[in-house]
Amino acid sequence: MPARKQDCMKKKDGIEQIAECSYNRLAIMDAVSMLSGKWKIPVLCALMQHGSLCFLDIVRHVHGISAKTLTKELREMASNQLLTRTVLNTRPVTVEYALTDYGRTLDKAVFELLAWGLVHRKRLIGKDTLGEKSAYSYISEMQQDWPVNRQ
Structure with a gap:
């Protein structure tokens, strides 16, 4: 055992x-x-990287997701208090999505998964796509530009 x-x-x-x-x-x-699932982490990353986004902007940033699937994922994420849904008083009506403070707490977990994934990918394919940078220095540089880290 x-x-x-x-x-x-x-x-x-x-x-x-x-x-x-x-x-x-x-x-x-x-x-x-x-x-879990194919789309939650990409949607989270789009909101972490770009801040508040309207529905169609999320579709543009998360390549391959259908509108029906995105609607389902956004509802689940809102029910788990990871994001907010704000209906703007525009014509046509615009709905904007943003991470909650609670949703932003996932940034460390997402970056840890990214770091592990980069190391794992290097291990599997035997090729370092980052050159001289370590996975953590690459992520550190990238994190500084994300709105989730500027609030």
Whole structure:
């Protein structure tokens, strides 16, 4: 049995240790579930990179997403309090989407996934697409230009 699994199975305080491991797994599964699917992270990244966007701008920035799918993803993200939906008093009506303060807290997780993905891609294909830069210095430079980090 792997060491980590054994740790979960030890009866430090009876059943409490097992419950703690289960609770931690549930928290991770909640996070993964909230970000799962093909489109949530690209939509989040578009809003992190560009700030508030109207519906059609999101469609332009997230290549390949259909309007129907984007509508579904935006509703789910709004129900999870990651973004706000503001109807502007224009003709025709314009709807603008922006990350909430809570949604902005995902920036560290997204950048960590990016860093890991860059290292993993290099490992798999054996080619460094960043040249002399490390994944973290590349991300650090990129982060400075994103509106999510200027608020």
